[in-house]
Amino acid sequence: MTARGIRAVREHLAKLPPSSSLTLEQRRGQYDRAERVFSTPADVAVEVVKTPERQAEWLTPPGVRTDTVVLYFHGSPRSHRHLAAAIARAAGSRALLLDYRLAPENPFPAALDDAVAAYQWLLGRGIAPGRIVLGGDSAGGGLTVAALIALRDRGLPRPAGGICISPWVDLTCSGASYATKAATDPIVTRDGVEAMAQAYVGAGDRKAPLVSPLFADLRNLPPLLIHVGSEEVLLDDAIGLGARARAAGVDAKVEEWPEMVHVWHWFLPILDEAEKAIAGIGDFVRARIG
Numbered sequence: 001m002t003a004r005g006i007r008a009v010r011e012h013l014a015k016l017p018p019s020s021s022l023t024l025e026q027r028r029g030q031y032d033r034a035e036r037v038f039s040t041p042a043d044v045a046v047e048v049v050k051t052p053e054r055q056a057e058w059l060t061p062p063g064v065r066t067d068t069v070v071l072y073f074h075g076s077p078r079s080h081r082h083l084a085a086a087i088a089r090a091a092g093s094r095a096l097l098l099d100y101r102l103a104p105e106n107p108f109p110a111a112l113d114d115a116v117a118a119y120q121w122l123l124g125r126g127i128a129p130g131r132i133v134l135g136g137d138s139a140g141g142g143l144t145v146a147a148l149i150a151l152r153d154r155g156l157p158r159p160a161g162g163i164c165i166s167p168w169v170d171l172t173c174s175g176a177s178y179a180t181k182a183a184t185d186p187i188v189t190r191d192g193v194e195a196m197a198q199a200y201v202g203a204g205d206r207k208a209p210l211v212s213p214l215f216a217d218l219r220n221l222p223p224l225l226i227h228v229g230s231e232e233v234l235l236d237d238a239i240g241l242g243a244r245a246r247a248a249g250v251d252a253k254v255e256e257w258p259e260m261v262h263v264w265h266w267f268l269p270i271l272d273e274a275e276k277a278i279a280g281i282g283d284f285v286r287a288r289i290g
Contacts (some may be wrong), residue, residue: 031079047243061089069159071083073136090282104199115147129157141167145213160288169214171206175236184231223251
């Protein structure tokens with residue numbers, strides 16, 4: 001490992017208070033404050049828009065194509081602007097970073113409805129579906145798959161592909177890695193994801209296809225690129241998603257990165273493997289959009 005390796009990331013995380021000791025608002029604030037360290041490069045143009053009901057940000061690195069879009073889902077543009085901008089640069093495309101509604105204030109299906117509406121908004125602006133790739137990380141990775149399923153089921157034109165970074169796709173939290181990786185994952189805990197699942201779906205069915213797309217009919221989805229770290233609790237979510245997608249005839253590639261943790265891409269300023277992973281995502285997008 002280099003000085004910019006995973007050890008530096010773990011040392012950085014060790015300095016932060018454990019998420020279990022923070023309120024929801026404090027956890028959100030901690031993520032948003034990270035923009036002071038992980039800032040968006042000055043040469044990336046940022047434009048705030050509405051899509052159509054929710055605020056979003058166009059992220060445009062210099063020299064990229066304006067007829068292609070990575071529609072990116074996380075839920076906090078402030079905390080993930082630098083990541084979406086890096087993906088856009090690697091892909092030679094613009095990114096649209098959606099500020100979708102969050103649970104528990106807005107439980108399922110609010111975020112999904114916002115994601116579908118943003119895609120339709122892009123189509124309405126003349127962006128061809130074959131020039132759009134959906135992507136997201138963590139819960140946003142699960143939202144990516146759910147949105148692709150919803151688009152298919154509503155008869156909307158199929159986008160070119162989907163990017164799932166450390167996706168959370170099983171809200172029943174049934175994967176063995178919730179236990180086997182508990183000691184090696186410095187970010188995600190079973191108790192934490194249980195609380196998020198409760199906030200998202202309440203008394204609803206956690207196994208419903210659009211809630212936990214691991215259990216959905218995945219036929220006729222576009223190609224998927226799935227990234228997961230070998231040391232994260234959501235390892236089995238990602239591996240299971242890839243296996244079920246391939247069984248349904250989907251071109252799905254799972255890349256398990258040794259020693260990496262949850263959404264290691266986010267640590268781009270201090271992690272060489274983040275840069276390499278984002279470059280790979282860029283290659284995937286370029287191949288899909290032609």
